[in-house]
Amino acid sequence: METVSTIISNFIALVPVTLAQSLILSFIVLGIMLPFRTLNFPDLTSEGAFPLGGCVCALSLAGGAPGWLAILVAMAAGFLAGSCTAFVHLRFRIHTLLAGILMMTMLYSINLRLMGKSNLSVYGTPTIFDGVPFLEPGFPVSKIVVAGLLGLAVYCLLNLYFRTERGTAMRAVGSNPDMAEAQGISIWAATIGGVGLAGAFSATSGALMVQSQGFADVNMGIGTLINGLAALMIGEAIVGKQTIRRQLAAPFVGAIVYYQLVSLCLAAGMPPTDLKLATGLFVLAMLALPTLKRSRGPMPAREAIRE
Amino acid sequence: MLEIRSARKVFYKGQPDEKIALNDLSLTLPSGNFAIVIGSNGAGKSSMLNAISGALMLDSGKILINGNDVTALPVHKRASRVARVFQDPMKGTAASMTVAENMLLAELRGKKLGLSRGLNAKRVASYRDRLAALNLGLENRLDTRVELLSGGQRQSLSLIMATCDQPDLLLLDEHTAALDPRTADIVMQATVRAVEAFNLTTLMVTHNMQHAVDFGHSVVMLDAGAIRLEITGAEKAEVTIPKLIGHFGMKTDRMLLAS
Numbered sequence: 001m002e003t004v005s006t007i008i009s010n011f012i013a014l015v016p017v018t019l020a021q022s023l024i025l026s027f028i029v030l031g032i033m034l035p036f037r038t039l040n041f042p043d044l045t046s047e048g049a050f051p052l053g054g055c056v057c058a059l060s061l062a063g064g065a066p067g068w069l070a071i072l073v074a075m076a077a078g079f080l081a082g083s084c085t086a087f088v089h090l091r092f093r094i095h096t097l098l099a100g101i102l103m104m105t106m107l108y109s110i111n112l113r114l115m116g117k118s119n120l121s122v123y124g125t126p127t128i129f130d131g132v133p134f135l136e137p138g139f140p141v142s143k144i145v146v147a148g149l150l151g152l153a154v155y156c157l158l159n160l161y162f163r164t165e166r167g168t169a170m171r172a173v174g175s176n177p178d179m180a181e182a183q184g185i186s187i188w189a190a191t192i193g194g195v196g197l198a199g200a201f202s203a204t205s206g207a208l209m210v211q212s213q214g215f216a217d218v219n220m221g222i223g224t225l226i227n228g229l230a231a232l233m234i235g236e237a238i239v240g241k242q243t244i245r246r247q248l249a250a251p252f253v254g255a256i257v258y259y260q261l262v263s264l265c266l267a268a269g270m271p272p273t274d275l276k277l278a279t280g281l282f283v284l285a286m287l288a289l290p291t292l293k294r295s296r297g298p299m300p301a302r303e304a305i306r307e
Numbered sequence: 308m309l310e311i312r313s314a315r316k317v318f319y320k321g322q323p324d325e326k327i328a329l330n331d332l333s334l335t336l337p338s339g340n341f342a343i344v345i346g347s348n349g350a351g352k353s354s355m356l357n358a359i360s361g362a363l364m365l366d367s368g369k370i371l372i373n374g375n376d377v378t379a380l381p382v383h384k385r386a387s388r389v390a391r392v393f394q395d396p397m398k399g400t401a402a403s404m405t406v407a408e409n410m411l412l413a414e415l416r417g418k419k420l421g422l423s424r425g426l427n428a429k430r431v432a433s434y435r436d437r438l439a440a441l442n443l444g445l446e447n448r449l450d451t452r453v454e455l456l457s458g459g460q461r462q463s464l465s466l467i468m469a470t471c472d473q474p475d476l477l478l479l480d481e482h483t484a485a486l487d488p489r490t491a492d493i494v495m496q497a498t499v500r501a502v503e504a505f506n507l508t509t510l511m512v513t514h515n516m517q518h519a520v521d522f523g524h525s526v527v528m529l530d531a532g533a534i535r536l537e538i539t540g541a542e543k544a545e546v547t548i549p550k551l552i553g554h555f556g557m558k559t560d561r562m563l564l565a566s
Contacts (some may be wrong), residue, residue: 165411165420168404175401182360182399184386184417185548 003219011267018263019256020140023147024208025227026255029235030154031078032228035253038162039194044100044225045085046202048107049078051221053203055111058120058216066210067128074207075200080105082199084146086192104221111218143212146218150208152250154201162244163214170194172246221278230279231258233286309336309476314358314368316532321553328354330532331368338373339506343474343519346529347555352512355529356478359510361385373475383421387417390474392482394463399465402454406445409453410434413468430498437467441497459490466494477502479511483518516548528554 028050035043053074060070079104089099112118129142162169172180173190181187205224210216235254241247262279266272316329329351336342346352357363361382369378372388393399400409402495411425411434431449438445441463445456453461462482471479479498483491499522502509513519519526525543528536528551536554537548 070511123434163421163424163426164422165415165425166422168408168411168425169415169420172401172406176398179399179401180385180412181382182391183412183415184383185412185420186383 004209007269011264014178014263014267015260016144018259020143020147022213022231022255022259023144023151023252024212025205025224025259026147026151027154027205027208027254028202028224029197029228029231029251029255030158030248031200031205032225033232033247034198034201035082035195036232037174037247038171039191041086041089041096041174041191041195042100043085043195043198044097045082045083045103045107045195045199046228047221047225048104048111049081049199049202050206050209050224051111051216051218051298052081052107052114053078053206054210054216054220055114055120055206055218056203057207057210058122059114061122061125061127061211062120066127067130070211071128071204071207072292074203078199078201078203078206079196080199081203083192083196085199086195090188090191104163115216115218118219119215119217121215122210127211128208147208155252158248161247162248172220222257223279226279226283227258228255230283230286231255234258234261237286300304308338308371308373309334309359309510310369310371311335311355311359312369312371314355314370315366316354316358317366319385320366327532328363329365329368330356332529332533334527334534336508336510337480338508341507341509341523342503342511342522342525342527344499344512344527344529345514345516345519346535350417352529353480354532355534356391356480356510356512359476360389360391360478362456388475389478390416390469390476391478391480392462392469394481396458396461396465396485399468400453400461403452405450405452406438407431407434407449409464409468410437410449410471413471416472416474437471438464440500441467441493443493456458457490459486459494460492462486462494463497466497466501470505470507473505473507475508477507477509479509479513481512481514484514488528516551519551520546520548526551 025158031046031049032043033091036043056069056077057074060073065073085099085103088094088102089096095160126217129146160169169180169185170190170193172183172185173187177187180190206220209220231254232251233254234257235250235252236247238257239246239249239253241250262275265275265278270278311332311334313331313333314329315331318326318328332351332355344352344355354363358365361377361380365378369376371377372385375388375417377385377388391399401412407426408447411430414430414468434449435446438449443460443463445460446462448456453464455465462485466482482498483494486494496519498511501507511523523543525537525539526546527534
């Protein structure tokens with residue numbers, strides 16, 4: 001019994017740190033969800049946009065920029081990366097997944113070029129987490145407050161946006177591109193804008209992560225995509241995706257729950273090296289579940305994805 | 308008014324399987340005219356409609372809508388003038404969005420989109436009124452996702468969406484072909500009501516010879532990518548199914564079955 005109580009106390013001790021981390025990473029889950037669910041565009045750019053945001057943020061911080069400005073610069077870089085993926089898909093008719101892989105691979109070199117080396121320490125520079133009053137800087141609570149408020153603001157803004165005329169048009173492009181075009185909606189504008197926005201959120205996540213951990217590393221993106229997908233699946237299983245409000249809440253709820261689960265597994269003694277296998281199997285199971293449920297009936301329609 | 312001037316489109320040009328889809332096709336449809344387009348499979352009906360809507364770019368020739376040259380405009384830039392209802396009920400609506408959201412998309416067709424709230428109370432109320440006219444109960448299902456509606460309901464919705472803000476040109480692409488006879492009848496009646504109420508310039512493709520006889524001001528028959536026959540005015544009023552089928556020449560069997 002003692003081991004169980006040790007596991008639990010280890011886990012509980014890590015809850016605040018994990019929560020801070022998951023709130024920061026919820027932005028990349030949002031960056032994965034947006035194109036996937038609203039534009040029907042599975043976008044792999046996030047795995048490259050995340051370290052891109054981190055690298056750009058670290059460079060800005062090293063250059064003396066304040067924390068918030070570094071994040072804005074990172075967002076702009078992420079938007080550019082996302083819109084490049086969308087452009088490659090639209091202009092050259094390259095499959096969405098392949099366009100994302102191309103962009104992600106190229107971004108690795110770009111990130112190395114930008115930083116000039118594989119990692120850059122920005123420890124000690126002022127960050128966005130310093131500005132919270134009455135809290136000791138560096139303590140996870142300030143990260144929870146800042147990342148949480150930022151997440152809440154983004155959630156509310158997106159919620160409003162997807163109810164506007166333009167937001168409705170963007171969702172129509174994901175739902176039925178031919179119909180959207182026939183209603184006068186530009187597929188190009190909606191796709192480039194939407195995937196770009198997602199890239200901006202992924203980059204925000206990377207920038208926040210760099211400010212939180214005090215350094216940027218070109219390899220910080222490895223595995224973020226599959227983690228993000230797992231978090232999204234959990235979030236959608238918990239809050240659903242029937243309405244805009246639920247669909248937008250799923251990345252945040254999913255990220256918070258997923259990283260606590262990971263923390264619990266690690267506290268229970270799972271070797272960290274097995275984490276990706278476990279996450280991959282989990283995502284596979286979540287995606288396979290609908291087909292298993294109806295195995296006796298007719299095969300359900302395959303997930304329609306833009307090609 | 309729609310004018311097509313010697314429209315030409317060749318697929319697989321210069322290859323062994325070259326296919327002339329539109330062979331210098333010319334057609335003038337005066338404003339307020341409701342024309343029925345008939346012709347056997349492969350005659351170029353769909354190519355003509357695609358060329359008008361912008362889904363198919365012409366090799367040569369011109370397309371003018373109300374005097375404006377739209378030949379070079381992509382689909383989304385013609386949307387303010389042209390509305391279209393497809394044969395497949397899935398094509399004309401956004402399945403994962405609600406009935407009201409689909410109506411909103413139709414209302415905004417070709418307009419400049421803003422950042423104001425899309426579905427406001429005033430709009431929702433007007434959609435309810437418009438849908439009530441169909442007598443399909445859609446007015447009570449404004450928040451239902453369209454994928455949960457039946458094919459007939461979806462097609463009726465597509466029709467209401469296409470006609471709601473009185474397009475310069477309405478294209479109906481065998482829009483009742485996929486429906487059961489009763490629903491097809493409801494959709495056809497709604498079509499005629501809308502076309503007459505707004506005096507819409509309309510092109511309706513159909514394989515149903517009875518529809519060709521019963522509806523419209525003129526009948527246009529396509530063959531091998533060109534207009535083979537145009538029946539208008541008094542002659543149209545007296546046309547019968549056997550007369551129409553007679554014009555199909557050799558290819559009558561399918562048409563007889565279809566009628």
